[in-house]
Amino acid sequence: MKPLFLLDPEITYLNHGSFGACPEPIFADYQYWQRELEKEPVQFITKRLPQLMQQSRQALADYICCDADDVYFVPNPTTAINTIMRNLDLSPGDEILSTDNEYGAMDRTWNFYCRKSGAKYVRQPISMPVISKEKLIEEFWKGYNSNTKVVFLNQISSATALIFPVKEICDRAQQLGLITIVDGAHVPGHIELDINALDPDFYTGTLHKWMLAPKGSSFLYVKKEFQDRIDPLIVSWGYDSESPGKSRFIDYHEFQGTRDMSAFLTTPAVVRFLEEHNWTDKSMSSKSLILQNYKRFCDLLKTTPLCPVSSEFLGQMCSVPVNTQKPIELKELLYSKYKIEVPITKLNGRFFLRISCQSYNSQQDIDTLEKAIIDILNTTDLIQ
Ligand SMILES: Cc1ncc(COP(=O)(O)O)c(C=O)c1O
Incomplete structure (x- = not known):
C-alpha cells in the first residue's frame, strides 16, 4: 500500500498515530x-x-x-x-x-x-x-x-x-x-x-x-x-x-x-x-503485527508490556516502555541515522517507544526498527 500514500519512501514511517497520513486519491x-x-x-x-x-x-x-x-x-x-x-x-x-x-x-x-x-x-x-x-x-x-x-x-x-x-x-x-x-x-x-x-x-x-x-x-x-x-x-x-x-x-x-x-x-x-480497499481487513493485519511484535520489543528493551497482549487493549499501536535519560536524542538518532520516524512518548515521568502500524507498514519495517534498536543498545548509552 505504501505507493498509494504520499509518504517519503526513504523513511520507515512507524508514526501514523501522531498526524495520520493521507493516500494520494484522497x-x-x-x-x-x-x-x-x-x-x-x-x-x-x-x-x-x-x-x-x-x-x-x-x-x-x-x-x-x-x-x-x-x-x-x-x-x-x-x-x-x-x-x-x-x-x-x-x-x-x-x-x-x-x-x-x-x-x-x-x-x-x-x-x-x-x-x-x-x-x-x-x-x-x-x-x-x-x-x-x-x-x-x-x-x-x-x-x-x-x-x-x-x-x-x-x-x-x-x-x-x-x-x-x-x-x-x-x-x-x-x-x-x-x-x-x-x-x-x-x-x-x-x-x-x-x-x-x-x-x-x-x-x-x-x-x-x-x-x-x-x-x-x-x-x-x-x-x-x-x-x-x-x-x-x-x-x-x-x-x-x-x-x-x-x-x-x-x-x-x-x-x-x-x-x-x-x-x-x-x-x-x-x-x-x-470501503473500496477493504479497510477493516487491512486494519486487522496491522493489528496482528502489533500483537506479534509488542512483547518482542519489550524483551529487547528489558521492560514489560503495559497491558495483556490482546485486542481488548491494543489496536494498531503499542507503547514499549524504554529506560532512557535522553529521549530527545534517542528519537533524533532513530531519524537521522536510521531514517525511522517513530515517537518517544512521555507520561507521568516514563518514556515509551510508540510503534504505529498502518497498511503501508510490514514486518520488514518493524524488523528495521529492531535492528536499529539493537545497534543503539550496542553502540550508545541512550537506553539503559
Ligand atoms: C488522545 C488524543 N486526543 C487528542 C489528540 C489530538 O488533538 P489535537 O489534534 O487537537 O492536538 C491526540 C493526538 O494524538 C490524542 O492522542
Missing part, C-alpha cells in the same frame, strides 16, 4: 475541492457549500453511527474539547473525573477551566501494567465522589496507546447522572465506533488520523438534549442566521466566516476509499 479529492472554491469563490461558498457540507456530515454520521444533525466538523479535538469546556457550568468544588493517561492538550484545557471556575480536575491514577478491564474500571471509579459531575476520558490513549473501556465507564456514569465526554481522537477508522450504541453526551474524533483524511478534519458529536445549551466557540453568520438550515445547532457551530472547508468535503471520498 489528497487529490482535497485539492479538487480547493480548486472548485478558487474557480468561483462566491458561488462556491454561498450556493454550493451548505449542501456539500450536509453530504459530508451525512457520510461521517453513517460511518460513526449517529444522526447527521448531531455532529459537526472541527479542525481538531482540541477545538472540540474547548467548545465543551467553554459551555460547562460547574461550581467551585465540582469535579471532573478523568485518568492520568489523557492527552496533554486536554489536561491543559481542563487545568485552565478549573483555574477559572474553581472546579477540580481529577487525574485518577491507572496502574501500569493494566491487569484487566475490570481492575482498570475499579481503579477509575475510586476517583468518584459526591462532587463528581463530569467524566472525561480518552478511548485510546496517546502516550500509552491503550484502548480504554469507555462503554462500561459511560454506562455507569450515566446511571450516576454524570456528563460524559469522550476523546476518541484515535478511534475512527481504527477500532469500531458506534456513537448511538456508546451513547456519550459528547464525543470527539479525528478523520485525519486513522480515517486517512487530509489534516484538519475532526468532529464533535453532541447529544440532542445538550445542543441548545452549547454556545458556538466562534460566533458568526450562523448565529441568528438569515437563511436558517434545518438544525440550529449546525448553523451555530458550522459557519465561522471565510474558511477553507476542503478537508471536510473529502469525507465521502474518504469513506469510499476505506
Whole structure:
C-alpha cells in the first residue's frame, strides 16, 4: 500500500498515530475541492457549500453511527474539547473525573477551566501494567465522589496507546447522572465506533488520523438534549442566521466566516476509499503485527508490556516502555541515522517507544526498527 500514500519512501514511517497520513486519491479529492472554491469563490461558498457540507456530515454520521444533525466538523479535538469546556457550568468544588493517561492538550484545557471556575480536575491514577478491564474500571471509579459531575476520558490513549473501556465507564456514569465526554481522537477508522450504541453526551474524533483524511478534519458529536445549551466557540453568520438550515445547532457551530472547508468535503471520498480497499481487513493485519511484535520489543528493551497482549487493549499501536535519560536524542538518532520516524512518548515521568502500524507498514519495517534498536543498545548509552 505504501505507493498509494504520499509518504517519503526513504523513511520507515512507524508514526501514523501522531498526524495520520493521507493516500494520494484522497489528497487529490482535497485539492479538487480547493480548486472548485478558487474557480468561483462566491458561488462556491454561498450556493454550493451548505449542501456539500450536509453530504459530508451525512457520510461521517453513517460511518460513526449517529444522526447527521448531531455532529459537526472541527479542525481538531482540541477545538472540540474547548467548545465543551467553554459551555460547562460547574461550581467551585465540582469535579471532573478523568485518568492520568489523557492527552496533554486536554489536561491543559481542563487545568485552565478549573483555574477559572474553581472546579477540580481529577487525574485518577491507572496502574501500569493494566491487569484487566475490570481492575482498570475499579481503579477509575475510586476517583468518584459526591462532587463528581463530569467524566472525561480518552478511548485510546496517546502516550500509552491503550484502548480504554469507555462503554462500561459511560454506562455507569450515566446511571450516576454524570456528563460524559469522550476523546476518541484515535478511534475512527481504527477500532469500531458506534456513537448511538456508546451513547456519550459528547464525543470527539479525528478523520485525519486513522480515517486517512487530509489534516484538519475532526468532529464533535453532541447529544440532542445538550445542543441548545452549547454556545458556538466562534460566533458568526450562523448565529441568528438569515437563511436558517434545518438544525440550529449546525448553523451555530458550522459557519465561522471565510474558511477553507476542503478537508471536510473529502469525507465521502474518504469513506469510499476505506470501503473500496477493504479497510477493516487491512486494519486487522496491522493489528496482528502489533500483537506479534509488542512483547518482542519489550524483551529487547528489558521492560514489560503495559497491558495483556490482546485486542481488548491494543489496536494498531503499542507503547514499549524504554529506560532512557535522553529521549530527545534517542528519537533524533532513530531519524537521522536510521531514517525511522517513530515517537518517544512521555507520561507521568516514563518514556515509551510508540510503534504505529498502518497498511503501508510490514514486518520488514518493524524488523528495521529492531535492528536499529539493537545497534543503539550496542553502540550508545541512550537506553539503559
Ligand atoms: C488522545 C488524543 N486526543 C487528542 C489528540 C489530538 O488533538 P489535537 O489534534 O487537537 O492536538 C491526540 C493526538 O494524538 C490524542 O492522542
